[in-house]
Amino acid sequence: MNILEIDTVSLDEKTKELVIIDQTKLPNDIELIRISDKETLYNAIKLLQVRGAPAIGVAAAIGMYAIASRLEVDDISDFKSEYKRISDYINSSRPTAVNLSWALNRMYDTIADISSDVNSLKEILHNEACKIRDEDIAVCEKLGEYGLSLIKDGDGILTHCNAGQLATVRYGTALAPIHLGLRKGMHFKVFTDETRPLLQGARLSAFEMCSAGADTTVICDNMASSVMKNGWVNAVFVGADRIAANGDVANKIGTSGVAVLAKYYNIPFYVVAPTSTIDMNCPDGKHIKIEQRNEDEVTSMWYKKRMAPEGVKVFNPAFDVTENSLVTAIITEKGIIKKPSEIF
């Protein structure tokens, strides 16, 4: 099974189930999980079985359809209340990525004012979930095209975390330009920050890039300065979990540091994200809520043996904020926003 031939999240039309790749098992095993109840969907998001901002949004939409299709409620008001209650529960799984609430709100808004029968509501939810999924695919194709226009054959690219196919339905955001270029026969030298603590760079990005045939090197996050200084990096591509109205960008922890380094070494730092990532209700980076996660992720390695002293404190923010002044351009499906700090 080639990981690139499986959509990260999909809808099984026959069984009306959300189907996701279990990303906690990568890169060693490719396993799928079928979801149709709220606890499994909540946990799938919280425990990072599905992760990556766009993928979380699409999974939430398809998942809510799968759950809704099984609600045995005849009264429309009761159906909407129950649906909303479950939707709010799913929304509480993780706070930082805007895509989760965006997708859930969009799904609920399609039925909120409809006065019909429950089966019609289920049909509307089905169609909206499919639309959200299809739009994600189309958006990522555009991100690939715009992003590819900024790099050339043979370039060295540094990435952080995983904003590739595994973070979306298909194609990816930050990795979309690379995937597209590779499919056109271009060559790139890709450096994937392993991205502690959960190693999405080593486990997911390196896996995707190797599967796509790219010349891929895994590095520890602290080696970014060395590879940049050695002149091996022509561009940095990262994704985003939320972009504030002023262009400040929240992304996986460590992105901020990569941006500072890129500025220092005069390397373009590109943020690749759908316009749905931009939250106009959020004025700047200080207002983006940063998820704090369990310290075990830092203190215990992949197989749960502790490697830090008992009793030591741990700081484990899952994200950080890169100020707009460090962002060379934001690539969206509608075009490239250059020097966001001067525009927003």
Added chain:
Amino acid sequence: MNILEIDTVSLDEKTKELVIIDQTKLPNDIELIRISDKETLYNAIKLLQVRGAPAIGVAAAIGMYAIASRLEVDDISDFKSEYKRISDYINSSRPTAVNLSWALNRMYDTIADISSDVNSLKEILHNEACKIRDEDIAVCEKLGEYGLSLIKDGDGILTHCNAGQLATVRYGTALAPIHLGLRKGMHFKVFTDETRPLLQGARLSAFEMCSAGADTTVICDNMASSVMKNGWVNAVFVGADRIAANGDVANKIGTSGVAVLAKYYNIPFYVVAPTSTIDMNCPDGKHIKIEQRNEDEVTSMWYKKRMAPEGVKVFNPAFDVTENSLVTAIITEKGIIKKPSEIF
């Protein structure tokens, strides 16, 4: 057993053995290794059972005495040749830290021109090894005093790798000011970069700092930008494996990135090292040989389960070079060298 009450490297006068703490077992177990033959000494250095530039130098000196004391050779020339052969072998264990060759050369130089009997040579080697050890302790005490003059009670300090007691005989280099301040009743908030791939920050520095009673927080290396941005860091203290004649500093991989961040956030970046770390034969950072280590250290976690895809490339330099312009000051036992880029 409190780790702070055991010298990292020492000489057992009775048995004429080098005794070291096995740092690969920390922080979970405190175990000692007794060394008196060249293969064990070579491996102890190569496999990081003893590590930290000053500790490596002292271990090499004491270890060579332990080995020499057992050489059953009567002829002086033969003894010196055999000694030199073994010394060169030990010198080949790791290339980057200047302290190894410095200590080995110093030991050999004390007997090179002596025309006496072998027992006298062994006595000279014994005394020189003890001198090297004692000087290391005295030097670290001075580093502590000078370094402490640059920080105040309540400060937040960020460290990288381990340049503490475990990197020297006693007291440490970069951590010496903190240890000294704590012993005087001061309080510091210490952030230890875990320092991938081998986690000297999480396993060793955090262990030392917790044992010393400091308010200690382990962070992933990529979180340094966040803690600095949050205003939690008043100063950065790091050690050094080699300082070039122009003030460029080679230290554990990732130090360069920390220095760039410190500059960006206007935080003083202090390098704490004995003058013996300065290599006047090395004109600048480009001439410092950077040790490359096995990729397993990156791809397999602490308990050897692979977490990066098979076949992926890995970059695993053990050190990087921080240019002199990013160094606020170099603290040595002879005083503080401010703005090395303007002096050298």
